[in-house]
Each structure stands twice: as C-alpha cells, then as structure tokens.
Amino acid sequence: MLLDVKDLSVGFKTEYGLLNAVNEVEMHIDKGEFVALVGESGSGKTITSLSLMRLIEFNNGKITSGKITFQDQQLEKLSQRQMSEFRGSRIAMIFQDPMNALDPVYPIGQQIAEVLIKHKNMPKKKADQQAIELLGKVGIPDPKTRLKQYPYEFSGGMLQRVVIAMALACKPELLIADEPTTALDVTTQAQILSLLLQLREEFGMAILLITHDLGVAAQLADRVVVMYSAKVVEEAVAEKLFQSPSHPYTRGLLKSIISLDSERKTSLFSIDGSIPALDNIPSGCRFHPRCEYATELCKSKEPPLADKGDSRVACWHTDKLPEEWKLEAASTLEKLEEPDEEKRSALIEVENLSKHFSLKKGIFDKKQVLQAVDNVSFSIRRGETFGLVGESGSGKSTLGRMLLQLEPPTAGEIRFEGKKIINVNADEKKKLKANMQMIFQDPSGSMDPKWKIGNVIAEPLTVHRNLKGDEKRTYVKELMQMVGLNPDWYNRYPNQLSGGQKQRVAIARAIALDPAFILADEAVSALDVSVQSQVINLLQDLQKKLGLTYLFIGHGMNVVRHISDRIGVMYLGQLVEIAQTDELFRNPKHHYTKSLINAIPNPAEKKNTFSQVKGSIPSPTKPPSGCKFHTRCPAATKICKTAKPSLEEDTDGHYVACHHPLTAQAALESKEEMEVQT
C-alpha cells in the first residue's frame, strides 16, 4: 500500500465557527494504481487532495483528526519543512488551470529545472538537459527551443503538458491530478488523458485523479471513490461501480450523465435539489433529502462506510435498491413533441457575417487581424434549437454576441423575422432587444451581486413595460414559479443561491419579456452533472410551453446533441458542417466533427484509449491557408492547403465544407484507424 488515509477530517476556521469540509474520509492507493476521486463541486474532493499534501494549512484549513500514511511515514505528523521534501519529489500535483500553475515571468525550462535543482541537487546544466528530456516525453515538439519560452507562448493543452513534465521531474511515486482537463477543450482533454495513461506505464507511479466527470473516471481509473458532502459514500473497482453502483447518489450521478445514445426527445433524469452547504448539513445520512429511498432511519442515523466484499458503501438501504440497473434506462418521462417541419420559417438568417478584431500592441508593431468569425451564413428556424459547437477560440461566442448586438459585425447581414437588425434606429433596437434574450455561462457573474434576485428578474420589465410596485412583484413571482424557484425568495441576494438556482433566475429574467429567441451561451457548462440535467429539462419545458427558439452554444457534444434539432460545427471562425442532429452524429462528414464526437469519454465503456485529433486549434491571428483544418486533418491533401472549401449541401439539409468529406463507410473506418493509432 502506497498511501493509506484513515479517518481524515479537515476543518476551516470561519467567523461562524469550524466548518468541517472533509469528514472521516478513508481511502487507500496501492503502488501504481489509478484511483479516481469523484464528486460534485462542494463535495470536498479538492480539499482532501490538498490535505494529503498538507497544503490545506496554507488555505486556513486544519487537519483535525486522522492518519495519512505514505509508505511508512505519518504525513500528518511532519513539520511543514519536512513535508516540503515530499512535495514535488515523492508526491506531485497538477492543477486544473495550467495558466495559473506556472509563474508567468520565468521561462518554463527554468521552472522545471528549479524542481530538479531543489530536490536532487542537480547542477544547472544537467537539470536543463533533463528538462528537455521531460518536455520531449510529454509530447512537446522541439523541446530545446521551447525550453526558453514563457508560459504565455503556449496553448492551454501544451501548458498542461509542461505542468505534467514539472510534476514528473523527480519521478514521484504518487501523482495527484486535480481536474487536470476541466479547463481544456474535449480534443485536448483526450490528448492529456492519453498522455497520463502512457506516462503511468512508463514511470510506474500511482495516480489520484480528482474529477467531476464520471466518463473520464470510468475510462481511466482502476478504482473509484465517490464523495458527497465531505464524506466518502461509495468506493469500488471501476467496472463494478459503473455496472452496478450500490449507492443511490452514485446511481443518480450515472443516470444524469447525458450519453451519446440517449433518447433525444425525452426529459433527462436529474437528482432533485442540490448539494448541501457545509454549514447546513442534513442530519443522518447527508444524502437523504435528495434520495428517493430515504426512510426515517436515514434521517436520524448516519450510515457507516460498510464493507460489502468488493466495494464499500455508506447507505442503509443498499440491499433494497432495485436489482436491475441500466445506464440507458434514464427517463420514461413525457415525450416532447416533434414540431411540424412544414410550419417552420426562418426566424434568424445570418449572411456572410464576419467579425475581425484588429490587434496592435505598439505604434511600430505590424497590424494583426484576428478573424474571430469569418464569413458565416446559416439560419435558425422558428421553434427549433440550433446547437453551435466548437473548441474555445472557434468564434462561437462572438457569433452569438453579434446576434444579440453586443458586438457590431465587421461585415455581413443579420435578419430577424425577415428584417435587417444592424444599424436600426433606437426604437426598433429596443423592440428587438425585448425579443432576443440571452442566458450566460456563469450564473454568478451574470447578475449584479448587489441586487435582490426579484429585482434582477424584474429589470427587463422596468425597462420595457414600466411595471412598478405590486404589479411587478406578482409578475416576477409568477416567473419564479415557472422556472421552479420559490417565490418567497424574492428578496434574497444571488450569493444565497446555489449555481443551479442562479441559472434559474437567469432563465426567468430571459423569458420575462416573452421573447421569440433566446441565446444560451454555454448555459449549463458551469453546473454540476446532477444540476445540469435539471436546467436542460427546464429549458426544453419552457421551449414547449412558450414556443421559444434557442441558439445553444456549447462545447460538450453530448449536451448539445441532447437539446438541439440541428447543429452547426465551428472551427476557427467558420462553419464547417451543419446538419440535423441525428444525421450529424450518425453520419458526420467533416473530419473535425468526427474527431469531436470521438473525443467524448463514455462511462459505458472502459477502453483505456482515446481517439484524438492531433495538435491544438491554431491562433486565429494566423489561420492556416486553404482549409483551416488541414494542419490537423488526417485526410488532408495538397488541395486542402491551397483552396478554401465552401459550405455546400451534400445531402438533404446536410452542409459540409470539406474537399474530402467522409462517407458513412469511411467514417466508420477512420474511427477504427484512429483507435489503432493511439
């Protein structure tokens, strides 16, 4: 056994007393084992990992009880100075955001060498040599020149590789990876995860992966530990956990995952409510308020983490849970109606829309043009949900902001209900704004922290309808009811609500003026899995009731697939493919679309491999010539480098911009080919 954690509790001193953020956690990691620690935000998983490194003490936390045994050392008894001998050399850590994990003012080579010089007393020259070797191992091309570069010169995925190289410098026995791919795009995520697996073989180290993504955990881990509200609720070998989870929470989590083969037009399964705040923990089993199997026993007595042979579960009723368990049997809820195709006219038409930002650092710098959106045309039909996917930097948000007139376009035309909307007079602009609304990604950022949520929702009403006093109050309360918020919370402030609740406030505000069109820009990406489904269900419900048209921007292919009728795929400011959702997933024609679909981790299968697209998205200031995807495309030929393919209708309603579009057969073959490659 490499690491053994017994009865670990961690508290935070606050002005209201000691908050217990980790409660009697027990877990162990064997030599060379890959363990995933899974849980929603607020479950205490990151704090657990920081406590293992004793870093929590720098964050106002305190280990209040328990034992952390690493090899034969008691980590909790060491002084911080002794502990720093362990950190970076025997236990290493990589963080969620590689941008913040590296110091921006030193070249990356120096930062890697620093670790070696400190822990191994290596001379500078040898350390540099070793750094080059490490960078090569983590797949950074041309490590010798890149050694001297600064963090800002790398892309997010490349930086995460640098951070991994730094963590591996002293060949640690345990690598703690805290959400290492959450800040990255799906395609980059697949690259980094494959790298972790490959390095684990090479270095023979154990890995503790902290993640909220069950799909990732299922594909990589040998064993999975599930945390809920500061406690471990279930622990089992990965296959066992995903095939027959024994805790209702784990079951709920697995069911809330939106899989790629779920029935699209049904409501999603979701766990009621949200994770409790640390200072308001329910009595007895902490999950009981959200559990459908809860009894009186659950309310009064906390279940112990009991050994069940091949797993450990903290639940009183694990034996009584229904035997049959299927991932796909998520929902038997009401079917949404398929809208009448004939009646749909275009609500929004976009023609040759472009947005170029000019960047100029100094007077003498050459003027650079960033083509955020480059000559995009498409239309959104009345009553449909149009999904827009692409990696970050593909220009999908800029496109959305232009539709809502938050950004003036450089060229092109947008028509709403057949009328041009660019450069219209103030009166018409006001009318348009009432008809087009937006839901933002970050629910906390999108509302003024100094406003009560009732007033947040009422803001559009005061601008457009001049509602006041009681009239306003009643209307807002109706809206709150519609989105599933308790109307009595009118006077609460945003910080008193959970993320999912805040997103409901944002939705209430968006529908307040009864708009025709709502832009949802990554509206659920910041939410936890269990809450994500609640919000998606609400959006679909409202669409049906109010006849809304959505433009749904997202980077999670599975979420976009579930909600959208048609999907547009963006790459470097251009639309490369548009098709009906089912058609797109069954029969993708663009190589980029194909690789996006293949990069999604799927909890239903453990494969230890990831099909991946090579490289990362090029800078939009220097887009490649010809087809912009040719630098990463497996099927690129000479013509792709010189001629730009135009978006043309391939089959009925399926548009693609590619010189060598995939046929259904080829799509299948290329998938296999990619898997062989990795």
Added chain:
Amino acid sequence: MNTVYSKAAGEPLKKSKSIHLKRFNLSSVSFSLSLIMILVLILCALFPGVIAPYSPFQMNQAVVMSPPSFTHVFGTDQFGRDMFSLIVYGTRQSLMMGLLAVLLGGFTGTVIGLLAGYFGGIIDTIFMRLTDILLTIPNILLAIAISAALGPSLLNIIVAVSFSAVPNYARVIRGQVIAIKSRPYIDASKTIGMPRMKIIMRHVLPNCSSQIIVMAALGIGTSILISTGLSFLGLGVIKEIPDWGYLLSQGRSYITIAWWIVTFPGLVITLLVIAVNILGDELRDRLDPKRTRA
C-alpha cells in the same frame, strides 16, 4: 400550475443559527468606540458653548503655557487660552472643511472616473491625461496654487482642498469601472436594452461604492491636514476661533517647551481619522450583500 419548486430547486442555502457564536469581538468594540468618538465631535460642533469650560477668547496671562492640570485638562497656549476649549470650539470649522471637501472632491472625481472608465476612447484619454497632469503636482502644492489664485475664504479653501483630491478618486474609480464593465451582468443589462446611463447608475456605481467609501473615509483626514497646511502658510481663513490646523501650526513653534499645544489638536485629528475609517469599513461591509445572512 402544480409547482414543485422547493424540491426541484433544492433547499435554500440557509445558515443555521448554531454557528452564530456570541463572543467577545474586537471589531465590534472598536466600532462602538468610533461611533462614540464621532458623536462627541458632532456635539462639540453643534454646542461648543455647552461643552467647553472656558471661552476661546479668554486669555489669562497668569497661566500662559501651563501644562495639563485639573483646571486646564489639555493645558493652555501661549496666550493663556484653555486648549480644551479651543479644540472644542475649533471642531465645527474643521469638520465642515473636512466633510465638504471630501463630498465635493469625491463627487467630482467619481463622476469623472465613471465617465472615463465606462465610455473609454477619447473621453477617457482627455480626462485621464488631465488627471495625470494634476497628479504630477503634489496635493498640497495644488491646493496652495488654487487658494492663492482664488483668494482666502472658507469656500475657496474647500474648493482648493477638494480639487486636489479629484485625480485620486478619478483614477481609482476608473480602474474599478473598467473591471466592472466587463462583468457579464453588464452585458446582461445591455441585452435587455437598459439605457447606458441607467446601467452606470444602477449597476456600475453601486459596485464601486466600497472603493468610494474607503477613499472618502481616508480623505476626511487628509482634507483636514491640507487645510491645516493652508492655514499654516497664511492662505487659510483666520477667524477669531482657530481651527485645529491653525492650532497645530501655532503650537509647532513651542513643541520643545510646551508639547501639549501641538499634541492635543494632533491627537484629535488622528482619532477622528481612525474613527472615520473604522466606520467606513463597517459601512462598506454592511453594504456588501455577500455578508448579509438569511
């Protein structure tokens, strides 16, 4: 419609009562002391005759520069006037100068900062280059130049002192506005068609309030000190009743032989500044909804 909100949206994040521990709290003690200090000074400003034991004009050759004693708690000055009474009588003018200068300077600076920060572009360039020029001149020098140009009167001093504080407000508020401007809630307001001026007044300004309060609290002390400097240079208003600044500059010459003449006015200014700052901090916290509890 059959609603299921309370369950679907989860229970509210209610803070349980049990963790509101009642205990001795240093910050609440200093808050009460500050409040008392300010109240006493306000009483002094309103009813100096009731509080002061002697008249500020009463000179007594017998007790010139006598150290603090039971009859004269703060001692007497070079003319034999009771220091305590002088300070009590000087409160009105000092407080008025401090408060008015801060109000005027803070208001002007905030407006400039809001406009420059929110609109950017040419407006920003013009305002900020002007404040840059003003910032190169030390506060006190600026105040001297202005009051010398305008001539000595109470109003002119207030204008001079407040004007010297404007660049600081403008700079800080502008920075804050630029940060707030990029928050999604501003975009959210734009998407519903909120007019620009309303966005500034309802979203940007309230979110700058903590900076404004902190700066204003610090500014009251600075303003009093700058007006002191002006009095010292003969640019202040010399009335029969001297303000604290004038007392301070008068006592400066006797610091080696009669420390109390300079010490007590100085002490009062210091205490006032500290008290105002503590009150400002408390006010800032109370205005922050993150600290309000359900």
